Amino acid sequence: xxxxxxxxxxxxxxxxxxxxxxxxxxxxxxxxxxxxxxxxxxxxxxxxxxxxxxxxxxxxxxxxxxxxxxxxxxxxxxxxxxxxxxxxxxxxxxxxxxxxxxxxxxxxxxxxxxxxxxxxxxxxxxxxxxxxxxxxxxxxxxxxxxxxxxxxxxxxxxxxxxxxxxxxxxxxxxxxxxxxxxxxxxxxxxxxxxxxxxxxxxxxxxxxxxxxxxxxxxxxxxxxxxxxxxxxxxxxxxxxxxxxxxxxxxxxxxxxxxxxxxxxxxxxxxxxxxxxxxxxxxxxxxxxxxxxxxxxxxxxxxxxxxxx
Numbered sequence: 438x439x440x441x442x443x444x445x446x447x448x449x450x451x452x453x454x455x456x457x458x459x460x461x462x463x464x465x466x467x468x469x470x471x472x473x474x475x476x477x478x479x480x481x482x483x484x485x486x487x488x489x490x491x492x493x494x495x496x497x498x499x500x501x502x503x504x505x506x507x508x509x510x511x512x513x514x515x516x517x518x519x520x521x522x523x524x525x526x527x528x529x530x531x532x533x534x535x536x537x538x539x540x541x542x543x544x545x546x547x548x549x550x551x552x553x554x555x556x557x558x559x560x561x562x563x564x565x566x567x568x569x570x571x572x573x574x575x576x577x578x579x580x581x582x583x584x585x586x587x588x589x590x591x592x593x594x595x596x597x598x599x600x601x602x603x604x605x606x607x608x609x610x611x612x613x614x615x616x617x618x619x620x621x622x623x624x625x626x627x628x629x630x631x632x633x634x635x636x637x638x639x640x641x642x643x644x645x646x647x648x649x650x651x652x653x654x655x656x657x658x659x660x661x662x663x664x665x666x667x668x669x670x671x672x673x674x675x676x677x678x679x680x681x682x683x684x685x686x687x688x689x690x691x692x693x694x695x696x697x698x699x700x701x702x703x704x705x706x707x708x709x710x711x712x713x714x715x716x717x718x719x720x721x722x723x724x725x726x727x728x729x730x731x732x733x734x735x736x737x738x739x740x741x742x743x744x745x
Contacts, residue, residue, distance in 0.1 A: 438463060438464045438467050438519060438591050439464050439465065439482040439483070439484075439485035439486060440475070440483070440485050440486075440728040441455065441465065441466055441467065441484060441485065441487070441617075442467045442469050442479060442483070442484035442486070442487045442488065442688070443455055443460060443466060443467070443468060443469065443470060443477045443487070444468070444472055444475055444487040444488075444489060444567075444568050445468020445469055445470065445568065445570060445571075445593075446469070446568070446570045446571055447468060448569070448570035448572060448573060448574070448588065448589055448591045448592030448596065449569055449570040449588075449589070449592070449593045450490070450520065450522055450569060450589055450613060451488060451489065451490060451568075451615060452466065452468070452570070452588060452591075453499070453520065453591060454488070454613070454615045455488055455615075457518070458595065459490070459697050461617070464486075464615045465606045466620050467484055468537070469565055469724065470568075470571070471567050471694040472489050472490075472499075472501050472502055472503070473505060474518055475487040475488070475489050475642055476489065476502075476506070476509070476510050476512065476618065478600065479509075479510075479512055479618055479619055479620065480490060480510045480511070480512060480620060484734050485619060486515065486619045487512070487617070487618045487641045488615060488616070488617050488618070488678065489502045489615065489616060489715050490502060490545075490613050490615050491503060491506075491517075491614055492613065493521075493549065493611070493612075493613045493614075494608070494610060494611050494612045494613070495539070495549045495606065495607060495608050495611055496546075496548050496549055499545060499663060500666075501520070502616075503666065503724045504548060504666065504679065505719060506508055506618070507635050507666065507676070507705065507706060509622060509679065509706075509732070510595055511621075512526075512618040512619060512620055512709045513618065513620065513622060513623060513706070513707065514616045514618055514622070514633060514707055514708030515616075515617040515618060515619055515621060515624055515708065515710055516616070516617045516618070516624065516710050516711050517614055517615065517617075517631065517710060517711075517712065518614070518615045518616075518617070518641075518712045519612050519613070519614050519615075519701070519713040519714065520605065520612060520615065521536070521611070521612050522549075522604070522607050522612055522613050523590075523604050523606070523611075524546060524574070524587050524588075524604070524606045525587070525588060525590060525593065525600045525601075525602065525603050525604070525605065526553075526585050526586075526587060526590065526600070526601040526602040527535065527573050527576065527581050527585060527586045527587070527588050527592065527593045527596075527597060527599070527600060527601065527603055527656065528576065528585040528586070528598060528599065528601050528727055529562060529576065529577070529585070529596040529599075530597075530598070531599075532583075532599075532600045532601065532707045534537055534558075534601050534651060536582075536583050537558055537561065537583055537584070537601070538558075538561060538562060538583040538584075539562040539563075539564055539581070539583060539584045540554070540558070540563055540564070540565050540584070540585050540586070540587060541563075541564045541565075541571055541575060541576060541583070541584060541585070541586050541587075541705070542561070542562055542563075542569050542572040542586055542588065543565070543566055543567065543568050543571075543573040544563075544565050544566075544568055544635060545600075545676040546569050546587045546588075547563050548589060549606045549608075549611060549674050549721050550605045550606055550607060550608060552607040553602070553605040553606075553607065556677045557602070559570045561689070563609050564585035566586075568592035569586070569587060569588035569589060569592060570588060570589070570592045570595075570596075572586035572587065572588060573586045573588040573589075573593065573594075573595070573596045573598060574595075574596050574635045576596070576598060577595075577596030577598050578596070580693045584715055585601060586598070586744050587622065587740075589603045589743065591638075597622055597700035607742055616707075616710075616711070622659075622717065623685065623708065623709055623710075624709070624710050624711060625686075626687065626709070627684075627724070627738040628687045628709045628727075629711065629712050629714075630682075630683060630684040630687075630709055630710060630711055630712055631644050631661065631680055631681070631682060631683075631700075631709070631710060631712040632680070632681050632682075632683055632685055632690055632694075632706075632708070632709040632710075633679070633680050633681075633683060633706075633707035633708055634676070634678075634681075634694065634697075634704055634705065634706055635676050635677070635679075635704065635707065636649055636676060636677040636679060636697060636701055636703075636704055636707040637668065637676045637701060637705070638675075638676070638677075638701060638702055639701065639702045646677065647678060649679075649697065649700075649701070650698055651661075651699075652693050653681060653693060656692065657689075658681050658683060658689060658690065658693060658708075659681065660679060660680065660681050660682075661681065661682060662678070662680035663677065663678075663680075664677070664678050665677050665678070666678060668723060676730045676736050682712070682741040683709075684709040685706070685709040687707070690709075694706070697698065722723075
């Protein structure tokens with residue numbers, strides 16, 4: 438079975454998302470201490486794949502992941518996984534909510550609970566950890582007085598904690614998008630795919646973004662995400678990260694990326710992969726059936742062609 442590196446220790450939301458994928462759950466799952474370690478393991482070949490969070494519905498992009506994929510590694514996205522995130526306040530059994538004066542977790546998680554802290558834990562001290570499970574492990578092993586962790590119910594069971602408060606995230610429709618990455622391979626098109634690219638400009642000038650977006654408009658290609666990130670080369674220097682519907686094997690998508698590559702200072706390809714979503718499997722199934730029907734139609738028409 439392949440080795441899949443993920444953000445550990447056991448009990449993270451990343452592990453929960455992995456275990457929710459039947460074909461990935463049976464692999465050798467290798468917990469890593471940081472997302473940087475996960476991606477480095479996938480790049481070096483210590484693991485066949487890396488599995489990391491890349492976007493949250495409340496806090497937006499996980500910049501550590503995105504910047505590493507854009508600037509530090511040559512890894513391609515193999516699939517995306519969307520998982521509902523339910524954040525819980527965990528503490529040593531017997532702790533009361535009013536006793537909590539410090540909360541430990543990964544900053545991306547505590548940032549999703551600002552409203553809860555303002556209402557229930559005034560002036561609480563927030564302490565950073567590498568992951569939600571690492572925070573739960575710390576509280577469970579060291580049992581610091583008045584300290585709680587933000588994490589999963591699984592982490593509570595693993596590290597001997599109890600749930601003081603459930604669903605403490607600020608918005609009910611909280612979900613996180615994870616990506617499976619590996620070097621040098623692109624999954625075959627499925628009929629319901631997404632492509633991610635990074636566009637680098639020659640210079641920052643009026644209309645430069647309009648020129649990029651015009652390539653997609655001209656081909657009626659839908660964008661599902663557009664954001665800018667600093668290029669790390671000085672203030673005012675930005676690149677654009679774009680997610681679009683379609684696969685590099687689609688002629689329209691390939692033609693669009695060809696023109697962008699010729700027009701811009703650079704285009705980095707981050708992958709073409711099966712799109713997530715509740716109806717993804719049905720869309721892919723319908724696309725396959727439609728293609729088969731179209732192929733039968735074309736074959737029948739070609740049979741009518743006379744001899745040359």
